[in-house]
Amino acid sequence: MSKDNVIIRLERKEERRETENLVREAFWNVYKPGCSEHYVLHVLREDPAFIPELNYVMEEEGKLVGQNMFMRTMIVCDDGRTVPVLTMGPIGITPELKRKGYGKTILDYTLKKAKEMGFGAVLFEGNILFYGKSGFTYAREFGIRYHDLPEGADDSFFLCKELIPGYLREVTGVYQTPKGYYVKDEEVEEFDRQFPAKEKLKLPGQLW
Secondary structure, eight states: EEEEEEEOOOOOOOHHHHHHHHHHHHHHHTTSSSOOOOHHHHHHHTTTTTTTTGOEEEETTTTEEEEEEEEEEEEEETSOOOOEEEEEEEOOOGGGGGGTTTHHHHHHHHHHEEEEEOOOEEEEOHHHHHHHHOOOOEEEGGEEEEEETTTSOOTTTTEESSTTTTTTTOOOOOOOOOOGGGOOHHHHHHHHTSOOOOOOOOOOOOOO
């Protein structure tokens, strides 16, 4: 896909480190001092649930400026079934281009590609103010619960979008986050030493 001087395409193997650095820059000091998202991406590429055909980067004037990828996962239904679904991210946009429409552009494009591949729904953790613009709503509206979340706890972070209308009809159950998203702090620290040094800051609005 090309729009003006922006191209969205599959990530190439030889640019993996460049993509990881993009994600590192995008998330550094956003949710906590430093970040782990670049290492999560590094780990997920080797996970059996990773979908290379949905591992996209955004390029502008020869420079990588955005990234999104998808993983297979499932809903464990209350009636004993398992229903295959997708999760996605981290979605990284280079800091100087945030809040300029680049994130929505790569999000909408990659969701379209996931739908074309026949996947039925995407569930993940995100901000409804951003993702709602691309058709996401609260997963609770589909009767889907977030794993390990106590009853009555705030689940407004847990979002869902049907790619195939009616795919989640008569489905209630618990969503399972792929294990590759859970990384150890010491492994993140070791991996991060491969990148240029950056200062970790405790800032207002961080989650941890």
